Amino acid sequence: MEPELTGTNLVRVTFRPDGKAVEVERGETLLSAAQAAGIPLVSICGGEGICGRCRVIVRGGKVEAAPTLHLSREEIKKGYVLACQARVLSDVEVEVPPESREGAAAAVDRDARGFLAPEAEARDTFAREPLVRKLYLELPPPTLEDNTGDQERLFREVRRRAEAPILQAGLKVLRGLPPLLRGAGWRVTVTLAQRGGTVELLQAEPGDRAREAYGVAVDVGTSTVVTHLMDLRTGKTLGAEARYNSQRAFGEEVTRRIIAAEREGLEKLQGAVVEDINGLIALLIEQAEVKLQDVLAVMCAGNTAMTHFLLGLPPGTLRKSPYVAAALAPPPVRAAEVGIRINPRGLLYVVPGIGGWVGGDVTAGLLATGLFRATEPFLFIDIGTNGEVVLGDGDWMVAASASAGPAFEGAGVTCGMRAARGAIHRVEFASGGVRYWTVGDEPPRGLCGSGIIDTVAGLFRAGYIDRSGRLDPDRPGVVEWHGELAFRLVPEGEGAREVVVTQRDIENVLRAKAAIYAAVSILLREMGLEPERIKQIYIAGAFGSHIDPENAVALGLVPDLPGAEITFVGNTSLAGAKLCLLSKDAFAEAERLARRVTYYDLINCPYYYEEFMAAKFLPHTDLSRFPTVVKTLRLGEPV
Amino acid sequence: MGVEVPDVKESFPQAIYTVTIGATPEDGGTRAKVVTVGGETALPFHTFEGEIPHPPVVAMEVWDVPGEDWPDVVREPFSEVMGDPGAWAVKCVEYGADLICLRLVGCDPNGADKSPEDAVQAVKRVLETVGVPLIIWGCGNPEKDNEVFPLVAEAVKGENCLLGTITQDNYKTLVAVATAYGHKLIAESPVDINIAKQVNILAMDAGFPLEKLVIYPSTGALGYGIEYVYSIMERTRLAGLGGDKLMAMPILCDIGKEVWGVKEARAPREEQPEWGDERLRGPLWEATTAYVYLMAGADILVMRHPEAVRATKAFIEKILGRQG
Known part of the structure; x- marks a missing residue:
């Protein structure tokens, strides 16, 4: 190590195993040093010392660490600190353990097949005349x-x-x-x-260059950014790339990021997502051998806050009553103006949003699924960091948003990951034991959203957890793990990484599902629609894989309506963005649609908390709402 | 012809479960009498709408250690007996207690950290000296309670005690020992109607009969969120009477502990001259709190001050029309 610099307040922080070093002011936190060095540290709370996820090991040098309950005495002895709570006092060398690192070193995911959006249902409805x-x-x-x-x-x-x-x-x-x-x-x-x-x-x-016309559709998710390269002339998808949204370093949840934008500058958050998109586009065009100047348009769909960050619109009013957006349907702008690198005169379009907390991703979803012209009552649930729910009856549509947290996107869960190679996307509890399947049949590296849903639902159905989600320590595979109980799905060894689901993970999943179910149940009640009238339930989300409807219902994520057909529709935000890019009629419909949907803010609902608490149970405190689950699991409510 | 007054009486489809605490020698216990609560088919004291077969009862608190933080007003009636749970319990029965609520405060690892064997001794002492049934309340530290209750529950096997509390986070051990040794359980929740139901479901899923549970929805002293607790209790009772079998349990309120922790009951006159004599004020605060919870549907009141107990029991008699 280099000797400590004297006479200056700058100290050097070196990150292992990356070997990246950065100079920061003495007294800076390791988390901000990591951000400066481009090291993707997990931070769910955004640096408040609450989540305990940004654990790093100090290998040399001096830091001052605030006391925390997230580390055991043993860990502290080994040099573990929380990066957000540790201030650098001298040159230090820090090791970033894999669990504290954003999935796949936040590198671009070369296998984004899991994110291929389904061909939009409504595709034939609109003339193919690109924007x-x-x-x-x-x-x-x-x-x-x-x-x-x-x-x-x-x-x-x-x-x-x-x-x-x-x-x-x-x-x-x-x-x-x-x-x-x-x-x-x-x-x-x-x-x-x-x-x-x-x-x-x-x-x-x-000359004739009419064949060379391309566009990029982007799903700007709170946790994940997914891009597809489109041939605007043929309508074909030429490639797909995805990565975690780098804004996660500023906090997992939208509100945290809005606060971060207010404190640290909006341009930082804008820059983070713009660079993500640029990186993904660069990869797409390289693989498809397309020239940058022939990429003429970008169509983004995302929640309202994400589009604010992307365009650099001040997001502050979104989080304060009365929760107003700067713009729900921003006009097309020059992509270069926000820093997106395509043809310098190319345009950036945004799918119009519905309300402050229900964005263009939902408009895109309603468009892609064809639900905008539904004639029967339906429920559309987009499961992401913010879960959005739309209830319609053919004449009207009402949308609400519930803050679910990133659990279903594989984040905020100990061994969570995106549906990249090695992600466990399906889990089955059978009498002989537990079976799992991974993306690409590769050795397991972690769990993606569908795997998480399967695991928790499976644990419940097999009696490993009780109805409040508590693990039974006497079951096989339930182990003590870093001071809490966990279910070990994959043991370490044989080239495999240990995959566990901890008690805290299960609680995160239950909170997430409760938030979404509460939104569904409040919309049904507020609109006075009898649940039995719903014939179609669409579940959208960037899980990477199909989710088992039976598990989604057993978990109480989706209402138990025996008369309704549950359809998993994948990433409809992206599918809708593609549709808009390829058809100006579709984009015009999206604009009309966004205005047609009524936005219901759950903050106005006096009984939200109660609905939420009732839904935190498995599958629900009120079992009469889950007749099928009661029957199949023989849950013992006396009749 | 006079105008016919429409009948506005309400009737409910379900009765609250009847829970009996204690066992006489015929039933394998040693109690001189048993206490039965619940069974009502109407809202509290609505005798004109349904049956109130078992009026609310009052349990008085006894500790396994002296009540050091009890204010003088409520210590004095017990000053000679506080070192001995048996003698303390006898005093309580003299003061009119229908049951004894023995609180194993001394077991708290952050306090006297008494052993499970010590707890058994305290319980046995109380059983020997009084003939009324027993509520046995743990120290509230989940790990310690899980050590103490297996021994205690075994020691009082056959006595049909009411043990508590089980919570959402800690219920398995208590459910197991209450099942094994034939006791009833108190299901605690933090003023949340959903969690109240969830604890009951957890106990049921663990094999415990719903009709052996008593709901403890948490209690607040008068002036300390009482209206919120009231509304939760009222809704619980309405749900139970309305047919929700998971909510149809008798309800327990922990009055004394809450009341004697607030300054309105504790503060001596010297500190708050305008509030008047604490000898009157304290018991009055406890009794008034009790009245409120009786109206909300309480079946068992855990109390401390003899005067408050006397007044509360008289109030119950009076409102049920059994006395002047």
């Missing part, structure tokens, strides 16, 4: 008889081929036009972009 497209034109050269201006000549030809009553081109395009047209022999390809009622001529290129 941004290229048009190859052969213009008649000017003559003395036909001596109109270059711009007017170009527009005249465009209007012959496309509907564009209001057509505009930027000054930069106009300045380049005369040499371009003449140099190209009046054969050019123009890029046209829909901006509300106006069509903008984004660029003109020499």
